[in-house]
Amino acid sequence: MTTPTAPQSLSSIMDGNSFQARDLDTLPAAERELITRRMAALGPSYRLFYKAPVHAERAEGCYLYSPDGTRYLDAYNNVASVGHANPAVVAAVASQMSRLNTHTRYLQDGIVDYSERLLATLPAHLDTAMFTNSGSEANDLAIRVARLWTGGEGVVVTAEAYHGTTELLSRVSPAISGGFPDDPTVRVIPAPDTYRVDTEDMGAWFAARVREAFEDLQAHGITPAAFLADSIFSSDGIFPDPAGFLHPAIEVCREFGALFISDEVQPGFGRTGDTFWGFERHGIDADLVSMGKPMGNGIPVAALVGRSEILGRFGKEVPYFNTFGGNSVSIAAAAAVLTFMQDTDLRSSVASVGADLKAAISGLTADLPWVGDVRGRGLYIGVEVVRDRDTREPDSVRALELVNAMRERHVLISVAGPGNNVLKVRPPLVFGGAEVALFAERFQDALMAVERR
């Protein structure tokens, strides 16, 4: 039971797969020059992926293209969820932009229509929506709302959680908490690591961790406000299963009078294939639901949804206005995404294609002693690269070799988890059979290359 502490190095979510300036001389002149200009103008916060960064110029569907015409299979990006340059989204944005783009202090049909459609995808008690520009703004707002509602301050998160970029969120994102002071109101619990935790009942085990955290908060005189988690435990290393294991934890959360904030930035909008929202897979209720990344297919738009009594109290007591939040164009993008998903029954496709992709990965790695686990749901798959299957010790070096071997073979993936050793395979949701076949072919080749080293 600890508050977040500074990691020894920049954590996986930020640095695991980063280009290092020392490799600059290995790159072609054009990229070398552009990276040098970039480093001068943007500074060191701006890290690039891969030993040899990908120079992106255009993209379509599941493919990115560099200026020289090289095609990359995108098995990483969850923002362009309905496909890069999705024509329906492009058309909706262009049309709305040429007509009107303004804020929510004027009456507009678009935001009302979309809100009703969005709320219809959620359980009936989640009946109010507020719009922001990023999942970060939504999570920041969620914690403010939970604290006002409960009168408490205490927030519980998992060990490698990442919930966004604001100062408040840096305090509840142990994955990036380096350089910032501990926060006495935050408690960090272990992730539901089904690969390493020795338990027959993950539900009971995880609920016990949540209980300990809330008890520790109370013991320090801090009233519980929220348990904040994404139900796929993305930055912890991808732990979606078994579906339902979150149920006892949420019961504990309720017992302590805290709200459950379901961070759906990663699992939401059909990513898991099973349900439209990640928390629904677990058969649980959420009090507040934050969402972002894929919502507008890349146009900044995000939201916080919750029960009307909770968001209503905040709205009455605390002035909140978000200039760009819910602007006409962002809403048009979000509406086009939702229409595309519904018209194409994208979630069903995610379920079947995701199962095929996972089966292919499992098949190719079944005999490799340094691949310990293949897990995930829908189009979010994690592959544990380890020293060996007995110790299960993370092997970040080999994982990153594999990531870079895939990049050399023009397939984009990255790593997750506290050990930087879980391959993160998380393509656009329009991934199809052809993409699974291409991925498998390149993955087999990359595995062999890395195996041989």
Place this chain on the structure above:
Amino acid sequence: MTTPTAPQSLSSIMDGNSFQARDLDTLPAAERELITRRMAALGPSYRLFYKAPVHAERAEGCYLYSPDGTRYLDAYNNVASVGHANPAVVAAVASQMSRLNTHTRYLQDGIVDYSERLLATLPAHLDTAMFTNSGSEANDLAIRVARLWTGGEGVVVTAEAYHGTTELLSRVSPAISGGFPDDPTVRVIPAPDTYRVDTEDMGAWFAARVREAFEDLQAHGITPAAFLADSIFSSDGIFPDPAGFLHPAIEVCREFGALFISDEVQPGFGRTGDTFWGFERHGIDADLVSMGKPMGNGIPVAALVGRSEILGRFGKEVPYFNTFGGNSVSIAAAAAVLTFMQDTDLRSSVASVGADLKAAISGLTADLPWVGDVRGRGLYIGVEVVRDRDTREPDSVRALELVNAMRERHVLISVAGPGNNVLKVRPPLVFGGAEVALFAERFQDALMAVERR
């Protein structure tokens, strides 16, 4: 010298000009129905402007249109700075969207080119840019950066300051601090109210307030980190003059080892007509510069610019990645805005049109005993509505009558200031002579209507 305290009511920035549900029955059926649906889906955070909200369907240049074809002159919106539905921005966004929209972990030309162009508008020592989705995210980041750099926590802001929507910013935004606890690291100083403060030397007077605040922080063991202000003091009631009065305050800020964060969300991008950035009008240096609203003409994009040693240290020590921040499309929008401004020499137009607009307003109100002051710079003009010119007591009731009288005459303005009594006239920067004439005609009519009451 106080920390922020909860206001008695929701403050001007949020509630001064809000539609009240009790007026619902006075509206036409179509608006009544849409507002009812909107209240149900969005909750009470979503306030509408005016006694009779404006139903917006399309917009062009300086004009908004409702579904029935009514045309409104927009003398309020500073986001659509290069004009509503500016064709160059629409084309740039549509083109970029159909080509590529992704994040900054891939190498892209657009963000490097734009960063260099943006930095070229700023003093040479401000040589590094970081991109966010909103001015809020930029200000939140600015405070984190300032605290890391100085090792201090103390932040000084003005009495009715508003710096954004995040939890951290709610603590440094007295305008909306209702419902949240005081923050011991924040000090609030009076605004440089040139209308009410009795001083011959605003520079010395204001610098003394900044000094008192930093001294009080130190007396409480809190190391100064930043003075955060927008140089036009927008939500305080619009106090841009005399140009240069901020100079002594910034000297004090430096003396205490604190950074000056220039919040350019309001005065930046040529709003004042005098200079491209508000702080330049005062002949001062900024350590960090945040910007947002007009940057992408409505596409969410914002930035924090600063000295490379300051942002570089943050970048090296603190992982920061903003998924949508600096995405290809937001950058394309920002680049199109900058090109438009430079190609049309928009700032010069702002200077001359703004002078004409202010002269027109001054002329029409010169003999009205209930208009105490007309001030502002470029296209940001404030008009003090008071009980009388002797007491200078704010008259919010009459100010809001005037705002609604203008809305009835199809001209959009609002109010600012702690007393909800300063007319806020802040049109798109493409406002021209025809718009000044139309504004003046309607304003004269509205003044007479309100005078007669």
